[in-house]
Amino acid sequence: MTVSSISRRERKKAATRQAIADAALRLFLERGYDQVSIRDIADAADVSTTTVFKHFTGKEALVFDEDQDREAQLIAAVAQRTPGQSVLDALRRHVLDTWIPIETHPQRAEFTHLVDSTPELRAYAERMWTRHTKALAAAIADAFGADHDDLACAALARYVLEIPALARGRHDLQTAVETIFGILTHGWRPPITG
Amino acid sequence: MTVSSISRRERKKAATRQAIADAALRLFLERGYDQVSIRDIADAADVSTTTVFKHFTGKEALVFDEDQDREAQLIAAVAQRTPGQSVLDALRRHVLDTWIPIETHPQRAEFTHLVDSTPELRAYAERMWTRHTKALAAAIADAFGADHDDLACAALARYVLEIPALARGRHDLQTAVETIFGILTHGWRPPITG
DNA sequence: GCACAAAAGTGCAACGAGTCAACTAAGCTA
DNA sequence: TAGCTTAGTTGACTCGTTGCACTTTTGTGC
Numbered sequence: 012m013t014v015s016s017i018s019r020r021e022r023k024k025a026a027t028r029q030a031i032a033d034a035a036l037r038l039f040l041e042r043g044y045d046q047v048s049i050r051d052i053a054d055a056a057d058v059s060t061t062t063v064f065k066h067f068t069g070k071e072a073l074v075f076d077e078d079q080d081r082e083a084q085l086i087a088a089v090a091q092r093t094p095g096q097s098v099l100d101a102l103r104r105h106v107l108d109t110w111i112p113i114e115t116h117p118q119r120a121e122f123t124h125l126v127d128s129t130p131e132l133r134a135y136a137e138r139m140w141t142r143h144t145k146a147l148a149a150a151i152a153d154a155f156g157a158d159h160d161d162l163a164c165a166a167l168a169r170y171v172l173e174i175p176a177l178a179r180g181r182h183d184l185q186t187a188v189e190t191i192f193g194i195l196t197h198g199w200r201p202p203i204t205g
Numbered sequence: 206m207t208v209s210s211i212s213r214r215e216r217k218k219a220a221t222r223q224a225i226a227d228a229a230l231r232l233f234l235e236r237g238y239d240q241v242s243i244r245d246i247a248d249a250a251d252v253s254t255t256t257v258f259k260h261f262t263g264k265e266a267l268v269f270d271e272d273q274d275r276e277a278q279l280i281a282a283v284a285q286r287t288p289g290q291s292v293l294d295a296l297r298r299h300v301l302d303t304w305i306p307i308e309t310h311p312q313r314a315e316f317t318h319l320v321d322s323t324p325e326l327r328a329y330a331e332r333m334w335t336r337h338t339k340a341l342a343a344a345i346a347d348a349f350g351a352d353h354d355d356l357a358c359a360a361l362a363r364y365v366l367e368i369p370a371l372a373r374g375r376h377d378l379q380t381a382v383e384t385i386f387g388i389l390t391h392g393w394r395p396p397i398t399g
Numbered sequence: 400g401c402a403c404a405a406a407a408g409t410g411c412a413a414c415g416a417g418t419c420a421a422c423t424a425a426g427c428t429a
Numbered sequence: 430t431a432g433c434t435t436a437g438t439t440g441a442c443t444c445g446t447t448g449c450a451c452t453t454t455t456g457t458g459c
Contacts (some may be wrong), residue, residue: 020426024436026363047414057439063419099393130301138328157396167393170364177360191360198392199293199361202351217454220408243443253409258446 015036017019028066031056035073044129071135074126082143084109090190095183098154102171110175111184127180142174147172170195222260227249229267234315238268265329267329268320276337278303280344292348296365297386304369305378321374324363341366364389 017025034055038047049070053060067073085105092101113119127130142187148168149159157164178187228249232241243264252255259268279299284296307313320326333397342362343353351358388394 059385062437090375155395156398162375162381162384163388163393163396166388169367169371173367177363181356187356190356190373194357194360196392198390199357202355202357204350256408264445
């Protein structure tokens, strides 16, 4: 009789992984990203440095532990949009509903500061989004029966995935997102001045 | 009496810099980026590794030796556009006139292949463009008397600077560029299928 | 012409990220 | 119990990158 469907081994593995991620985030927040070495993290989690790399692909990945199914969600947002809804609208909704809550989560403040104040992490965070460009482009193309490498679809995918990076730091995230989707929907218009 | 306006020192400095860059590019093309270490390059150029880093900020910078005044050209394209020409039009012209010739230069083929087949270099090349986002955004904002961090201007700057990355590899670069500028001008439209 | 400061270059040692191979130990399976 | 699998350890190693102390070259003021 097993307590859960996953084996003890799996649980222990997950535990050490979590211990490493926790130690890493704690140390990063305490001292700053550059002032913490992988060896520090390994010591704090009481594992060897090689074990750290068995669980995480690199130092930056330690910070973004839950990147997972973003891609699946993105594709689902397009493929399973409510009938009659345009692709652009579905993407707008998806960004508003999934990204903004994450970004404005109060506990997120110091984490956001850590990322913003470390160029290496900023770059990684942006690539985290844009890495899904190809998959999203294919999903959009599928929605219209177009070729998977259709240029317009690829451009839309990329431009949509840039939105978090563009909107980050604005006082009103919702308005910012809507503004950018306005550009993608109706074309760019000079800002109203005066 | 000096032979030219630049001192002998400057010339020697430029010479070693060039020797390093040449050795680097040659070795990279021969063996591939990852199979060449900085020490290899230093040996080939007959300098010490320390000297390499005195001339170049990092390994990737050895590949892109002439990044220089791209930013100045971009800003000039916006600020000194012919009267009556829209900003979008000026940027379209600038991309068509400066980027396409570089990209389609025949001698560029193996170089392009090197960059495309090395993820590290691909990422660096993209950042080379997007690094100028802030400056271009400010130039666009100036053109309309808007705030330097105006969101619409920042978005346009970013989207325009993404165009090289989006169009790269397409059979017809000119059409690709025009298509994407079409999106930015009139908004995104589903691709024509069938 | 000469002394002197700045700059260019060298050599060496070091640090941190990341990899590799050989090993130990724990959990799973039969 | 025996035996396979796999997480984790250990230690040495590569490579990019930096810092430091030192020598050589060059431009400048005297």
